[in-house]
Amino acid sequence: MHSIVVEGLTKYYGDLCAVDHVSFTVDAGEVFGYLGPNGAGKTTTIRMLTGLTRPSEGRAWVAGYDILNETLEVKRRIGVVPEASNLYDELTVWENLEFISRLYHVPRAERHRRIRELLKLFDLWDRRDSRFRRLSRGLKRRAVLAAALINDPEILFLDEPTTGLDVVSARSLRGLVGRLREMGKTIFLTTHYIEEADQLCDRVAIIVRGRIRAIDTPENLKLRAGVKAILEVELSDRPPASLLERLRGLEVEGRQLRVHTDNPQEILRLLTGEIGRSGLRLLSLRSRSPTLEDAFIKLTGLSPEVMRREKGI
Ligand SMILES: Nc1ncnc2c1ncn2[C@@H]1O[C@H](COP(=O)(O)OP(=O)(O)O)[C@@H](O)[C@H]1O
Ligand SMILES: [Mg+2]
Structure with a gap:
């Protein structure tokens, strides 16, 4: 069963083709990685699939619903962790989750149970009364992830979940992605860390300048490095x-x-x-x-330095 089906999805910003006729499918329960350097079109793809921006061309179905005509049905079944946090600085962790659960019309009786479960799962229970702005980057990212799960979504979109995190927080977040996969969630995640795609993803699409260059399991991509x-x-x-x-x-x-x-x-x-x-x-x-990095170099002709370049540097 496919959780996501994408056909020729395209986005122009003026003359720039930010996402250039991409096609792929994501299976239910799969962790699907979208690996590419900054500016490749990763965020734009997520924004189209989650109904935040309209494609210029192409079609896509998320959880079986058309992203163009059934956007509300799509939104009900997904959770999104954007690059920048979407929670309120001045509210506590608990208040943020309570606010979002109301937005999603989580039934009153279930609301507190759900929030409690999520805070415990993400090791945030002791920080539930801290204002969001007081949290470290790693804890903020976890709180945002908890918030994305409040409506018990089938599919999670994670946009560069570990960018900007220290090594320990990044590892803990990757562990959580593994837990969510075990819970049966379908996960679409973007990253510019080759290692991360290799570790976390069942399949990886390599995207450069809006175009998908290859889609396969990390193991098969490594074989395509072409040498033993x-x-x-x-x-x-x-x-x-x-x-x-x-x-x-x-x-x-x-x-x-x-x-x-x-x-x-x-x-x-x-x-x-x-x-x-x-x-x-x-x-x-x-x-x-050969590592996934060797394969990446072979498939894209890019130097791995391109991938280490963080946004805005
Ligand atoms: N709202 C926008 N208006 C104009 N150009 C945009 C806009 N959003 C993104 N872009 C451009 O589209 C390309 C892809 O951006 P993005 O999807 O954010 O890439 P990534 O997430 O892979 O870093 C980049 O060249 C970026 O500058
Ligand atoms: Mg991005």
């Missing part, structure tokens, strides 16, 4: 020209070498021969399988 192994070598000095001539496609950074290869045995033999002749020493040698 990557050898990483550190020498006692810069490699001699003879070595660079013998090994085409060798990446050199100072004393470090990197070779992508389907035949690590053969490369090793060549390397050790050349290194022995040149009088250099081998300081370290490592063979690893």
Whole structure:
């Protein structure tokens, strides 16, 4: 069963095509990742799927309802965690959740039970009477996530849930995403962290400049890096020209070498021969399988630096 079906969804802002005819489906219970650098069109896609902005072209169904004509039915069945917090600074955590539960017409009898459950699940119970603005970034993000769950949605949209969080808060949030998945929620999440997509997502769409370049499981994407192994070598000095001539496609950074290869045995033999002749020493040698980052580079032609660029820097 598909929770989300997207066909040719497109958004123009003037001449800029922010989202360019994207198509994909998200299965019920799946964590689907939308991975791309800043400005790729991730937030715009979420805004269209959650009824906040109208597509220029294309169609989509969320929880079985048409996002164009059945927006209210869609909104009833989704929770959204936007990039910026949508809670009130001056209200307490409890008051914020109470306010949102009224907006969603959560039945009176259920309201407090639901809020209590969520605050406990998110480890916010002890902070229920703190004003929202007093919370740390990590706790704020958790409170926003709790608020997004108040109507017990089938589908959750998380827009860069861990951006701007410290390592510990980010890890705790990723843990919560795992818990929500176990609870059977369908999760559409955007991120510009390749590691995060790899860890959390059942399938990942790679989006660059509004276009989807690939959609697959992290494992299959890694296979598309196109090589079996990557050898990483550190020498006692810069490699001699003879070595660079013998090994085409060798990446050199100072004393470090990197070779992508389907035949690590053969490369090793060549390397050790050349290194022995040149009088250099081998300081370290490592063979690893391709990572999602290697696949990302191969599939997009972008440097991973592009992904590390945070918004506004
Ligand atoms: N309201 C808007 N008006 C004009 N351009 C916009 C608007 N929102 C986003 N954009 C542009 O659309 C592109 C995609 O933006 P966005 O969806 O926010 O990307 P991401 O979330 O992947 O960082 C960017 O070039 C951005 O500047
Ligand atoms: Mg964004």
